[in-house]
Amino acid sequence: MTPQLEPTKLSEQLFPVYKRWNITFQEASGSLITGGDGKEYIDLMAGIGVTNLGHCHPAVTKAVEQQLYKGWHGSNFFQYEGQANTAELLTKHSCGDLVVFVNSGTEANEAAIKLARKHTGRQKIISFVQSFHGRTFGSMAATGQDSIHQGFGPMLEGFEYIPYNDVNALEKAVDDDTAAVILEVVQGEGGIIPGEEAFLQAVEKAVKRAGALLICDEIQTGLGRTGAFFAHQHYGLQPDLITTAKGLGNGFPTGGVIGKAFLKDAFGPGSHGSTFGGNPLAMAAAEATLSTLIEEKWIDAVASKGDALLAELKETLQPLAVVKDIRGKGLMIGIELTEPVADYIVALQDKGVLAIGAGPNVIRLLPALTIEWELLMKGVNALKEVLS
Template sequence: MNSQQMKHINEDSTLFPTYKKWELTFESAEGSYITAADGKTYLDCMAGIGVVNLGHKHPAVLKSVEQQLHKGWHASNFFQYDGQEKTAQLLTEHSSGDIVFFANSGTEANEAAIKLSRKYTGRTKIISFVQSFHGRTLGSMAATGQESIHQGFGPMLQGFEYLPFNDVNELESAIDEDTAAVMVEPVQGEGGVVPASPEFLKAVESLCKKNGALFVVDEVQTGIGRTGAFFAYEHAEVSPDIIVAAKGLGNGFPVGAIIGKKHLASAFGPGSHGTTFGGNPLAMAAAQATLETVISEDMAGQAAEKGAFLMEELEKKIGHSSKVKEIRGKGLMIGIELHEPAADYIMSIQKQGVLMIGAGPNVIRLLPPLTITKEELQHAVNTIASVLNTN
C-alpha cells in the first residue's frame, strides 16, 4: 500500500476504506437540502450522485414505501408482485423497450445487459468507449474504458474493446460479425460530463443493425428525466435494444433495471439470470411512485427548462473566467471543466454550503434534484463564481 492510499484510512473505523469520505456526517435531508450532524445545512447540487431526482424525502415516494413497509418487504421472486408489473409498464410505456428485468443497482443492471447481449447473440465481443463508466463488478468493470478502474485486479474479463468516444470512423472499423453489443452512455458521467452527439448515437444504432449487434444505452446516470428527456437517448431519436436504468429510478431506494425489446425474452428464460433482492416490494413501491411523479409533473420538461437557465447563468458568471475551459452537459447534468484540478474548488464551494462533486480530475459536476428552484440554482452559480474568482 502506498502513502496516498494510507492517507484515506481512518484507523478508528471498522469500514473498508473504499471511499474518500468528507468531514461531514449525514443527519437528515429534505427537498434540496442536507443537514449534517453539526447542524449545518447544505444546498445539495449532487443529489446523491444523480439519484435523488425528486429531492430528498419526497412525500409521494415516502408514502408509497411506508405503505408497503407495513404490508411486507420480501417474499422472493417465486411470487408474482403487482408492483413489478406496474413499474415495468411505466418503464416500457416511456421507452423503446417492451420487457424489464429488475436488479438492485446500476452495476448489476449493466452486468445483466452484458450477459443478455452475449447470450442472445451467441457472441462475446462488446464495444464500449474510452472514459466510459459502467460499474465495478468484474463484468461491468471490464466494460468500463478507464484504466484506473482496472488497476490491481488482474486480467479483465475478455472480449471488451474500448474506442474513442464520438468517433464514428473508429466504430465502423471495429464493429464486425463477432460483436455482441455496443455499450454507450448518452452522456459520459464519470468520464467528465461529455455528451454523445446525436449523429454518433444514430451511427451506433445503424452499425449495430447492420452487423447484428445489440445497441445498449447505459442510462444509469442520465435516465428518469435528468437530461431534459425521460431517457437521454431520446434527444438523438434512436431506438436502443437494451436500456440500463438505476440511480434516479427509486429516488434513493436501491433499484436498477434493464429494459429490453421483446425478441430478447428468449435469451433470459428461467434459470438464465436472477437476483434474490431485485424487484422486491419496497424497491417497487419507491420506483413506481418515483416514475408516476416524474411523468405526471413533467420533471423531464422541468429539467430542460432549469438546465437551460443554469447553463445561461453559468456562462454569464464564469464563462469568461481564465480558469474555465468549457461548460457542457444536458438538462440538469452539467460539467464545468477547468484548466486545473477541480478538487480544491469543490471543497471550497462545500465550505460555502453547497455540495457538488467531480467528474474526472478537472471537472466540477452539478447533478441537483430536478425539483430544485431557480433561486437555489442561482445561489449555487453565485457560490461557484465567488469561489473561482477568489481562489
C-alpha cells in the same frame, strides 16, 4: 435530539474505499442536506444523480412506508403487483417491451452484457474510452478507464474500447463478432461528455448492420436528468437494451434492464436472477417515483431549466481564468477547469454547497429535477466566488 458524531470516528471500522468528506449526513429534505453539526448545504449532486425528486419526497416516502407494514420480501417466486406496475411505466415511456429488476446500475449493466452475449452467441462488447459502467468484473471490463481496472488482475475478455464521438473508429471496430455496443449518451464519470448526434446515430446503424445489439446505459442520464425520459430519446435512437438505476427509486436501491421483445427467449427461467431485485419496498419506491415524475411533469421542466442554468453558468463562470469549458444537457452539467477540482469542491462545502467531480478536472452538477431556481442561483454565486 440525535447525538452528533465526529466524522473521523464514523469510518474507523470501514474499508477506506471512499474519500469521505468531513461532513456527517444528519438529515435531508428537498434540495437541502443538514450535517451533524447543524450546518445546512445546498445539494447540487442529488446523491450522484439519484434523488431526482429531492430528498424525502412525500409521495415516495408514503409509498415505502405503506409497504413496510405489508411485507418487505417474499422472493421472485411470487408475482408482485409493484413489479408489474413499474415495468408498465418503464415500457410505456421507452422503446422496450420487457423488464428485469435488479438492485443497482452495476447489476443492470451486468445483466445487459449477459443477455447480449447469450442472445447473439458472440463475445465482443464494444465500449468507449472514459466510459463508466460499474465496478463488478463484467461492468468494470466494459468501463473504458485504466484507473478503474488497476490492481484487479486480468479483465474479463472480449471488451474493446474506442474513442467516443469517433465515427471512423466505430466503423472499424463493429464487425460480425460484435455482440453489442454499450454507451452513455452523455458520459458521466468520464467528464460530462455529450455524444454528438451524428455519432450516436452512426452507432445505431453500425450495430444493426452487424446484427449486434445497442445497449444504452441510462443509469445516470435517464429518468428526466437530461430533459427526456431517457437521454437517447433526444436523438431518436431505438436501443435494444436500456439500463436504469440511480433515480429509479429516488434513493431506494433498485435498478432494471428494459429490453425488446425479441430478446425474451434468451432470458428464460434460470438464466438470470436476483434475490432482492424488484422486492416490494424497491418497487413501491420506483412506482411512486416514476408516477410523480410523469404526473407532475418534472421531466418536461428540466429541458428549459437546464438550458437556463447552462446559459447562466456560461455567462457567470466562462470568463474566469480557471474555467476551460462548460457543457452538459438538462440538469447534468460539467464545469471543466484548467486544474484539479478537489480543493474547489471542498471550498464549495465551506460555503454550504455540495457538488462532485467527474474526473480530476471537472466539477459535476446534478441537482434534483425539483430544485428551486433561487437555490440554484445561490449555488452559482458560490461557484463564482470559489472559482474567482
